[in-house]
Amino acid sequence: MLSKKTKYGIKALAFIASREDKRPVQTSEIAKSENISLKFLESILLSLRKSGFLGSKKGKGGGYYLIQEPEKIKMTAVVRVLEGPIAMVPCVSLNYYEKCADCPDEATCSVHALMIQVRDSTLDVLGGNTLYDLARVKKKS
Amino acid sequence: MLSKKTKYGIKALAFIASREDKRPVQTSEIAKSENISLKFLESILLSLRKSGFLGSKKGKGGGYYLIQEPEKIKMTAVVRVLEGPIAMVPCVSLNYYEKCADCPDEATCSVHALMIQVRDSTLDVLGGNTLYDLARVKKKS
DNA sequence: TTGATAACCTACTAGCCCGATAGGGTTTTA
DNA sequence: TAAAACCCTATCGGGCTAGTAGGTTATCAA
Numbered sequence: 601m602l603s604k605k606t607k608y609g610i611k612a613l614a615f616i617a618s619r620e621d622k623r624p625v626q627t628s629e630i631a632k633s634e635n636i637s638l639k640f641l642e643s644i645l646l647s648l649r650k651s652g653f654l655g656s657k658k659g660k661g662g663g664y665y666l667i668q669e670p671e672k673i674k675m676t677a678v679v680r681v682l683e684g685p686i687a688m689v690p691c692v693s694l695n696y697y698e699k700c701a702d703c704p705d706e707a708t709c710s711v712h713a714l715m716i717q718v719r720d721s722t723l724d725v726l727g728g729n730t731l732y733d734l735a736r737v738k739k740k741s
Numbered sequence: 742m743l744s745k746k747t748k749y750g751i752k753a754l755a756f757i758a759s760r761e762d763k764r765p766v767q768t769s770e771i772a773k774s775e776n777i778s779l780k781f782l783e784s785i786l787l788s789l790r791k792s793g794f795l796g797s798k799k800g801k802g803g804g805y806y807l808i809q810e811p812e813k814i815k816m817t818a819v820v821r822v823l824e825g826p827i828a829m830v831p832c833v834s835l836n837y838y839e840k841c842a843d844c845p846d847e848a849t850c851s852v853h854a855l856m857i858q859v860r861d862s863t864l865d866v867l868g869g870n871t872l873y874d875l876a877r878v879k880k881k882s
Numbered sequence: 883t884t885g886a887t888a889a890c891c892t893a894c895t896a897g898c899c900c901g902a903t904a905g906g907g908t909t910t911t912a
Numbered sequence: 913t914a915a916a917a918c919c920c921t922a923t924c925g926g927g928c929t930a931g932t933a934g935g936t937t938a939t940c941a942a
Contacts, residue, residue, distance in 0.1 A: 601826075601829060601830075602829040602830050602852075602856070603928095603929070603930085604929075604930065604931090605929080605930080607830065607852050610851060610852050610855070611850075611851060611852055614851035614852075624888095626887095626888070626889090627888075627889075628888080634843060635842075635843035635844070635845075636843065637930080637931065637932085639931070639932065639933080640930065640931055640932090642889080642890080643891095643931090645889090646889085646890070646891085649889095649890095656888095656889060656890090657888090657889080657938095657939080658887085658888060658889045658890080658937075658938040658939050658940095659886090659887060659888060659889080659937095659938055659939025659940050659941095660886070660887045660888070660939065660940045660941070661887085661888090661939085661940070661941095662887075662888050662889065662938085662939070662940090663888075663889080664889085675855060685742075688742060688743040689742075689743050689748065701776075702775065702776035702777065703776070704776075708878060708879055708880075709752075709878070709879075710751060710752060710755035710875035710876070710878050710879050711743075711748050711751050711752055711755075713875065713878045714751070714816060714866075714867075714870055714875060715743070717866045717870070718863055718866050718867070721862040721863060721865065721866050722859055722862065722863065724862065725855075725858045725859050725862050726855075726859070729855055729858070734851035734854065734855060735851070737849060737850070737851050737854040738849055738850075738851050739849075744899095744900070744901085745900075745901065745902095746900080746901080767916090767917070767918095768917075768918075769917085778901080778902060778903085780902070780903065780904080781901065781902060781903085783918080783919080783920095784902095784919095784920090786918090787918085787919070787920085790918095797917090797918065797919090798910085798911095798917090798918085799908085799909050799910045799911085799916085799917060799918050799919090800909065800910030800911040800912085800915090800916065800917065800918085801910075801911045801912060801915070801916050801917075802910095802911070802912085802916085802917090803909095803910070803911080803916075803917055803918070804917075804918085805918090
């Protein structure tokens with residue numbers, strides 16, 4: 601299940617990416633438009649800045665802006681930062697691997713075999729979508 | 742993230758399916774072999790019985806057995822019973838649909854569009870695997 | 883210089899669910 | 913009749929989620 605943090609984070613990024621001009625976008629504007637708790641959104645945008653997706657400017661006329669082009673931002677990277685591992689089980693995670701306490705042999709573990717397939721197909725989808733693609737969906741409104 | 746309940750449940754089903762004979766398998770045997778807390782496993786097998794995957798036989802020589810052929814049990818069904826929705830967001834769930842409180846229009850929601858793709862690819866994988874396939878992985882040991 | 887604006891930071895919390903434990907009850911078979 | 917095994921209920925600690933609260937710092941305009 602996707603956390604609200606990730607959900608809101610993606611929405612916020614798509615919101616910023618769908619803007620025509622390159623001027624910074626205020627947290628409050630995003631919060632209002634996307635129906636997100638202002639304070640919660642603040643913490644999300646902050647972490648997106650710290651992970652290098654967003655830049656920020658303080659004071660009047662300030663806000664957040666994209667550092668990279670939307671076409672260059674893959675959703676795999678976004679999800680990993682906000683949600684953590686993409687895999688459904690740590691033992692098949694590429695970036696957050698962890699051995700199962702039970703399970704003596706991954707090669708003959710039924711869950712392992714299945715979840716590798718799930719992971720790969722999910723990676724295909726997330727890797728095949730960029731922020732540009734998501735912004736296009738949004739712009740249709 | 743996959744819950745331990747689901748993980749153990751799948752492992753247990755694969756264990757039973759990988760058996761040559763059709764005799765009932767004891768909970769304690771599965772628990773020991775798969776390193777699962779006995780009591781916890783009991784509750785999982787119970788729910789699998791109630792959802793029609795397993796039959797049970799009491800008394801000496803009793804245990805759990807598959808009701809259907811392993812080839813006929815798709816992992817989509819197993820996961821739905823144990824884990825709940827396969828979709829990462831309720832608003833794209835086929836069996837557990839729920840409208841988002843925020844998000845006035847799903848058609849222009851970036852998250853919605855992305856998660857539909859994830860859901861479909863996951864469904865492909867889980868629907869393409871049966872208990873028979875998982876049992877084969879296990880048997881290699 | 884002052885005040886408004888908006889990002890930034892820290893701390894706290896209510897509520898939920900997972901994973902497990904405990905303990906017993908019931909049914910069936912050797 | 914006694915052991916084996918399923919069946920059921922209740923409880924609980926810990927960790928995480930989704931916030932809330934309140935203040936601090938940087939920037940800009942008048």
